Amino acid sequence: MYAFKIQGGNRLFGTVEINGAKNAILPIMAGALLTAEPVKLENISYLSDVKVLSQLLSSLGMKIQNETDSLTLRADDIVSTHADYEYVSKMRGSFWVLGPLLGRFHKAEVSLPGGCAIGTRPVDLYLMALREMGAEIKIENGYVCATGPLHGAEIFFPKVSVGATHNTVMAAVLTPGKTVIHNPALEPEVIDLLNMLVKMGADIKGIGTKTLIITGVEKLHGCKHKIIPDRIEAATFAIAGAMTRGRIFMKGARLNLMEAVADVLRVSHVEITQEQEGVLVDATHAKLTATPITTCEYPGFPTDVQSLMTSLLAIAEGDSVVEERIFENRFMHIPELQRMGAHVRNINGNTILITGVPELSGATVMSSDLRGGVGLVLAALVAKGQSIVKRIYHIDRGYYSLESKLSGLGAVIERIHLDD
Ligand code: UD1
Numbered sequence: 001m002y003a004f005k006i007q008g009g010n011r012l013f014g015t016v017e018i019n020g021a022k023n024a025i026l027p028i029m030a031g032a033l034l035t036a037e038p039v040k041l042e043n044i045s046y047l048s049d050v051k052v053l054s055q056l057l058s059s060l061g062m063k064i065q066n067e068t069d070s071l072t073l074r075a076d077d078i079v080s081t082h083a084d085y086e087y088v089s090k091m092r093g094s095f096w097v098l099g100p101l102l103g104r105f106h107k108a109e110v111s112l113p114g115g116c117a118i119g120t121r122p123v124d125l126y127l128m129a130l131r132e133m134g135a136e137i138k139i140e141n142g143y144v145c146a147t148g149p150l151h152g153a154e155i156f157f158p159k160v161s162v163g164a165t166h167n168t169v170m171a172a173v174l175t176p177g178k179t180v181i182h183n184p185a186l187e188p189e190v191i192d193l194l195n196m197l198v199k200m201g202a203d204i205k206g207i208g209t210k211t212l213i214i215t216g217v218e219k220l221h222g223c224k225h226k227i228i229p230d231r232i233e234a235a236t237f238a239i240a241g242a243m244t245r246g247r248i249f250m251k252g253a254r255l256n257l258m259e260a261v262a263d264v265l266r267v268s269h270v271e272i273t274q275e276q277e278g279v280l281v282d283a284t285h286a287k288l289t290a291t292p293i294t295t296c297e298y299p300g301f302p303t304d305v306q307s308l309m310t311s312l313l314a315i316a317e318g319d320s321v322v323e324e325r326i327f328e329n330r331f332m333h334i335p336e337l338q339r340m341g342a343h344v345r346n347i348n349g350n351t352i353l354i355t356g357v358p359e360l361s362g363a364t365v366m367s368s369d370l371r372g373g374v375g376l377v378l379a380a381l382v383a384k385g386q387s388i389v390k391r392i393y394h395i396d397r398g399y400y401s402l403e404s405k406l407s408g409l410g411a412v413i414e415r416i417h418l419d420d
Pocket of ligand 1: 022023024026093119120121122123124125126127159160161162163164185187189303304326327328
C-alpha cells in the first residue's frame with residue numbers, strides 16, 4: 001500500500017503539463033472497437049484506469065501498441081464479446097464496451113459494474129436506450145447479455161448521463177437507420193468522442209446541442225485523434241495554486257473547458273487567463289473567500305471538482321454552502337477533512353455548510369475515492385505540519401504522477417510504502 005507524505009506550507013510556482021483527459025480517453029478507446037482499421041490516439045497518459053481498459057480490450061482480441069504518449073488500437077480480429085467482471089469491477093468505464101460491441105458484432109456479454117464509493121450508479125438508462133434500439137437484454141449471473149441486430153430509434157433521456165450518452169452513440173453509429181438522442185450529455189469528453197467518431201466516418205448531426213441525430217453507416221475507418229486536455233486535472237492545479245497563493249502555468253490546459261471553476265476562483269481574486277500555450281493561474285494577490293457551489297451537468301460546476309473546491313472553501317473566509325446534485329454519496333472525504341480541522345456541518349444528505357478556518361493541521365487521512373483523495377492532498381499542501389494521505393491507489397486511477405508534478409512546483413510530497 002502506498003501513501004503520500006506531505007509537509008504543508010509551501011507556495012506553488014512554475015509550469016505543469018496537463019495530460020489528456022482520462023474521461024475522454026476511456027470512451028474513445030472503447031470507440032476503437034467500431035473499426036477494423038488502426039486508431040491512433042495521442043496525448044495519452046498511462047493511468048491505472050487506462051491500463052485496466054487496455055487489458056480488457058486485449059482480452060477481446062484488440063491489438064494495442066503503446067508509444068511515448070500515444071496508443072494505437074486495432075480491432076481487426078475480435079475473438080470475444082465477453083467483458084469479464086475481473087476488469088469491469090475494477091473500472092466502471094469498461095462497461096462502455098457494451099455499445100460498440102453490440103453495434104458492430106450484434107452481441108455482447110458485459111459484467112454489471114455494481115455500485116461504488118460515490119453512489120449506486122445504476123445503468124438503467126444505458127439499457128433503456130439499447131432496448132429502444134431493438135436489443136434483447138437479459139441480466140444473467142451478474143452480466144448484461146445483449147443481442148441485436150439494432151435499428152434506429154428516438155431516445156429521450158430523462159436525466160443527463162455521460163456514460164449512457166457515450167454508450168448509445170457508439171451503439172448507433174453502425175446501426176441502420178436514424179437514431180435521435182434527446183437530452184444527451186454535453187460534457188467536453190462526450191464531444192471529444194463524437195468528434196473522433198466523425199473522423200472515423202460516422203454521420204452525427206447536432207454535436208454540442210441537446211439533440212443528436214445519428215444516421216448509421218455501413219463501416220467506419222481508422223483515424224488519428226488527439227485527446228482534449230484534462231479539465232479536472234487542470235482544475236486540481238488551479239485550486240492548488242489558489243490555496244497556496246502561488247502562480248502556476250498549466251501547459252496545454254484550455255480555460256473554455258473550465259469556466260465554472262474559474263468563476264469560483266475569481267471570487268477569491270485569483271487571476272486566471274488563457275495564454276497561447278495554456279492557462280495561467282496567479283493567486284499571489286488572492287483572498288480566499290466563501291462561495292456557494294452547486295454541482296451540475298456541463299457547463300455547470302463539475303461534480304468531479306466538488307471535493308477539490310471544498311478543501312479550498314475550508315480555508316476561505318466566511319460560510320459556503322455546497323450542494324452535490326449529481327451523485328448521492330460524494331461527501332466521503334468530509335470526515336477526513338474535519339480531522340484536519342475543517343469546520344463542516346451537514347445540512348442534509350447532499351448539502352453541507354463549510355465555515356472557513358484560518359489554518360488546517362496535518363493529519364493521517366484516508367482516500368475513499370479518486371477525487372475525494374485528491375481533495376485531501378490539496379488540504380495537506382496548506383496544512384500546518386505533516387500529513388499522510390493513505391489509499392492513493394484511488395488517486396493513481398486518474399492522475400499521472402501527481403507527486404512529481406506537485407513537487408516540480410515546489411510542494412514537499414513523496415510517495416511512501418506502508419506495510420498495512
Ligand atoms: C462520468 C465520469 C465521472 C463524472 C460523471 C458526471 C467518466 C469515466 N466518469 O461518470 O467522472 O463524475 O460522468 O460528470 O467519464 N445515472 C442513472 N442511470 C444511468 C446512468 C446514470 O440514474 O443509467 C445517474 C447517475 O447515478 C448519476 C447521474 O446519472 O446520478 C450522472 O451519471 P453519469 O453522467 O452517467 O456518470 P458516469 O458516466 O458514470
